Structures are given as C-alpha cells and as structure tokens.
Amino acid sequence: MRTIVLKEEAQSSKSTIFCGEGAFEKELPRFLAGYPQKLIFTDSNVERLWGARIREVLGDVPVFVMPAGEEHKTEETLFSLLKAMAEQQLHRTSCLVMIGGGVVGDIGGLAAALYMRGIACFQVPTTLLAQVDSSVGGKTAIDFLGIKNLVGAFNQPEAVFADPCFLSTLPPREVRCGLGEMVKHGALSEELFETLLARRNELAALDVPADLIADNIAFKASVVAQDAKESGLRKSLNLGHTTAHALELAQKTRSHGECVLLGTIFEAELARRHEKCDDGYLHELVSLCKEVLGGIPALPPAKEWTPLALLDKKNTERGTVVVTAPVARGTYRLIALPFAEYAREAEEIQARLC
Ligand SMILES: NC(=O)c1ccc[n+]([C@@H]2O[C@H](COP(=O)([O-])OP(=O)(O)OC[C@H]3O[C@@H](n4cnc5c(N)ncnc54)[C@H](O)[C@@H]3O)[C@@H](O)[C@H]2O)c1
Ligand SMILES: [Zn+2]
Structure with a gap:
C-alpha cells in the first residue's frame, strides 16, 4: 500500500x-x-x-x-x-x-x-x-x-x-481509456516514460500493474500540489487534448482515453513540424501510443473533425488552435497555429497514419 x-x-x-x-x-x-x-x-x-x-x-x-x-x-x-x-x-x-x-x-x-x-x-x-x-x-x-x-x-x-x-x-474499452491518461503522464515525466516503456507489453495486453497506477497518481498529485487552480503547470495535463477533444466530439463512440492517445500522436507530429524536437523520443512515444491503441482505428475525414478543435478552451485568439505538444522527454510546448495550417497538417498526418 x-x-x-x-x-x-x-x-x-x-x-x-x-x-x-x-x-x-x-x-x-x-x-x-x-x-x-x-x-x-x-x-x-x-x-x-x-x-x-x-x-x-x-x-x-x-x-x-x-x-x-x-x-x-x-x-x-x-x-x-x-x-x-x-x-x-x-x-x-x-x-x-x-x-x-x-x-x-x-x-x-x-x-x-x-x-x-x-x-x-x-x-x-x-x-x-x-x-x-x-x-x-x-x-x-x-x-x-x-x-x-x-x-x-x-x-x-x-x-x-x-x-x-x-x-x-472493467471492460477493455475503459482500461484503454485510463491508459490514455497514463501515457499522457508519461509524456510529461521522463521517469514515468521509462517505466511505461519497460512495461509496454503488459500495457498493450491491457494488464495494468498496480505499482504503475500508484506512480501515476503520485505524478498527478505532484502537478496539482504545485498548481491546484490550474493557473500554470496543471495546464500541461492538457497534452494531446486539443486534438483529442475534437476527435471525441466528431465520433462519440470512441472513448476519451483512445482520443487522448490519438491526440498525442497528432500533436507529436505537429510539434515535429514546428519546434526543435527530439525525433528519437517522439518516435518512441508515438509507437507506445499505437501499441496501447492496438493500431490506428479508422477516423472520420479530417475536414469533419478539425474545425471542432476551434472550440478548445486553450485557444485565446479567434481562428487559432493551441496544442500542448510533446517535444522531448518530459518536455512540452504550447504551439499556436492558424486554423488553416492546423487543418491542412492534420489532414496530411492522418493520410500518413491511416
Ligand atoms: N475531475 C477531474 O479532474 C476529471 C479528470 C478527468 C476526467 N473527468 C471526468 O471523468 C468522467 C470520465 O470518467 P470515467 O471514464 O471513469 O467514466 P464513468 O464514470 O462514466 O465510468 C465509465 C463506465 O465504467 C463503469 N464502471 C465504473 N467502475 C466500474 C468497474 N469497476 N467495473 C465495471 N464497470 C465500471 C461505469 O458505470 C461507466 O459505465 C468524465 O465525466 C470526465 O469529465 C474528471
Ligand atoms: Zn483527459
């Protein structure tokens, strides 16, 4: 205990x-x-x-x-x-x-x-x-x-x-849902990421070790302790979530965690195009997301879901989409993209993924 x-x-x-x-x-x-x-x-x-x-x-x-x-x-x-x-x-x-x-x-x-x-x-x-x-x-x-x-x-x-x-x-869909947030935590913490990679076979089999659950709780608690009212650091927990929420709104049948895994993949690819990134790390993160997802599922056409990213609470300017994207081990960046650019790049990424 x-x-x-x-x-x-x-x-x-x-x-x-x-x-x-x-x-x-x-x-x-x-x-x-x-x-x-x-x-x-x-x-x-x-x-x-x-x-x-x-x-x-x-x-x-x-x-x-x-x-x-x-x-x-x-x-x-x-x-x-x-x-x-x-x-x-x-x-x-x-x-x-x-x-x-x-x-x-x-x-x-x-x-x-x-x-x-x-x-x-x-x-x-x-x-x-x-x-x-x-x-x-x-x-x-x-x-x-x-x-x-x-x-x-x-x-x-x-x-x-x-x-x-x-x-x-718990049904497999709900296990995967929680795993989405666990992988997100891994993208924000170098130490957790190493543990997730070491246990990737268990995770892909939807078998979640109890000590890993405790590690994740400790990580989230440490973020909240530093920023309970979400004025700074706690916002990092939105990693992958701009795209995740758009995908979730477009296809109500997919679980939140699955969309977080997909959102993390898309936003890692967007980061690669706009920021100086650790490519080897992003490759590892994306393949971990894919393993936990059990492969990339069929998605609706990008034209249908990308406009929904404009509804995200993080967007401060009209017509701009802000993503919290992974860039290197334990490091994220807020990237603000004009909507047309976000939509075009998301479409290209989707064409390559699916
Ligand atoms: N407060 C926060 O910080 C925070 C963070 C993330 C998500 N949320 C909220 O959490 C909700 C999603 O949580 P969730 O995924 O647990 O959804 P949920 O509470 O709807 O549970 C998912 C399903 O699992 C069933 N279930 C619960 N325990 C079970 C068990 N042991 N065995 C079998 N079935 C079981 C539920 O009846 C439900 O059908 C959303 O409303 C979201 O907004 C809140
Ligand atoms: Zn979430």
Whole structure:
C-alpha cells in the first residue's frame, strides 16, 4: 500500500490518497468509523457489480444510485443526490462516499461542496481513469446546457482509496481509456516514460500493474500540489487534448482515453513540424501510443473533425488552435497555429497514419 499526501502549496487543505490492495477493505472503514451519518453515492453498473461487496465491507449504509453514463452528469442527477442527502438528514459532520468512475466522483464532489456549504467526502475510484486522473486534484463538475463541466467547484476529498480490486470487472474499452491518461503522464515525466516503456507489453495486453497506477497518481498529485487552480503547470495535463477533444466530439463512440492517445500522436507530429524536437523520443512515444491503441482505428475525414478543435478552451485568439505538444522527454510546448495550417497538417498526418 502506498500513501500519497496531496497538500496544495497555496492552500491549507490536504487529501490523503491510499493506493493498492486493501485501500477499500481496510483503510476506508477506518476513516468512516468517525462519521455516524453517511451516504454512499454510486452508479447502476458499480451497484450491480460491486453492491454486495460494498455492503459486506461498509455494512448497512444508505446508498443513492445514479444511472451510469456521462449523459447523466447533469443538474437532475446533482439535485436528486442533494435531495437524497437531505432525506437522509446528513448534517455538517456527516460525509458522502463516492464509489464509481469519474462521473460519480465529479457529481459527488460537487454535491459535497454545495450541501450545507460543504461536508466531508471520500472517493473510491473504480475505473482506471478515475484512479490515475479524475480522483486526484479536487476538480468537480456537471455538464450544463450541453457544455462539458460548465458548472463545478474545486473540492478536495478528505481521502481517496484507489484499490486495484475494482479493475477486475472493467471492460477493455475503459482500461484503454485510463491508459490514455497514463501515457499522457508519461509524456510529461521522463521517469514515468521509462517505466511505461519497460512495461509496454503488459500495457498493450491491457494488464495494468498496480505499482504503475500508484506512480501515476503520485505524478498527478505532484502537478496539482504545485498548481491546484490550474493557473500554470496543471495546464500541461492538457497534452494531446486539443486534438483529442475534437476527435471525441466528431465520433462519440470512441472513448476519451483512445482520443487522448490519438491526440498525442497528432500533436507529436505537429510539434515535429514546428519546434526543435527530439525525433528519437517522439518516435518512441508515438509507437507506445499505437501499441496501447492496438493500431490506428479508422477516423472520420479530417475536414469533419478539425474545425471542432476551434472550440478548445486553450485557444485565446479567434481562428487559432493551441496544442500542448510533446517535444522531448518530459518536455512540452504550447504551439499556436492558424486554423488553416492546423487543418491542412492534420489532414496530411492522418493520410500518413491511416
Ligand atoms: N475531475 C477531474 O479532474 C476529471 C479528470 C478527468 C476526467 N473527468 C471526468 O471523468 C468522467 C470520465 O470518467 P470515467 O471514464 O471513469 O467514466 P464513468 O464514470 O462514466 O465510468 C465509465 C463506465 O465504467 C463503469 N464502471 C465504473 N467502475 C466500474 C468497474 N469497476 N467495473 C465495471 N464497470 C465500471 C461505469 O458505470 C461507466 O459505465 C468524465 O465525466 C470526465 O469529465 C474528471
Ligand atoms: Zn483527459
């Protein structure tokens, strides 16, 4: 078991992250013992697969179950949860326990921040993406008016329990989704990149070693600790994401992590054309992305998806696309491209890749 303490440099708040076998079964009950009143918040898939085990470990705690899926990351679900919290008569000294993927964590964290102006919450991330990414850093949100994560708050859980036991029921698509963010972390950290390369065969087989999950959590925690409110360094976590979001919007069936892997490939190639790069390194990074993807999938024509990159929040000037691209081991650059140039080069890169 590894314990990572996330202490934000600029804030007094502190969150402890337990990573490894036993985090759920042994550590969580110890923390919850101090709370006489609590509510578990989960989704329908996790309830179906893990509900019995959750009750075995945590006893007879009331549970609020949301329907699974991003399409339910809405104000309706948020307010149904707040209603359930009120019906259970949770008070200031109660806590909310979120057990699920990033959707459950994001909505639950926001509800805990809003209810009585803030009650304690604990997060048990059950997807790989939630373990290595969304449960670390205290960002919470719901989608609103069709815009992703439009309404949210920063709210650190008291503690996070990232237990690999939950990953045994995760479908391959969701494993790959988390791997996308792990490879992105590797592109930002020289040390992690070496470890990912050394374990590439396991990763390509979608077998994710528990120590690598802990290394990724520690990396994200170190970035957040230095820049909790995303004014500088935390923006590096957008690597590959401008192109990823465009691809994701254009083909809703592809998972976010798959699009992050594809986005990293495209943006590495764009970097090669515009910056002084370490070519050998970019070649290694791109081949790692391809291995984890299991090959480049068919993509819609570039003309269809490239305009969607104009919607990215990083773009500061109209008509310009900004990408956070890898250039050398552990090093990235923000590259601003006029849209016509981004679109033309993306089309050329796609023609070569597919
Ligand atoms: N807060 C942040 O910093 C942050 C960072 C990245 C992503 N996010 C958010 O996270 C969300 C994506 O998270 P996600 O990929 O975990 O999605 P998700 O919560 O929708 O989970 C994906 C699917 O896996 C199922 N599932 C969960 N645990 C399972 C298990 N152990 N076994 C089998 N199935 C299981 C879920 O029911 C769902 O169908 C997005 O809404 C995104 O905006 C937030
Ligand atoms: Zn992402």
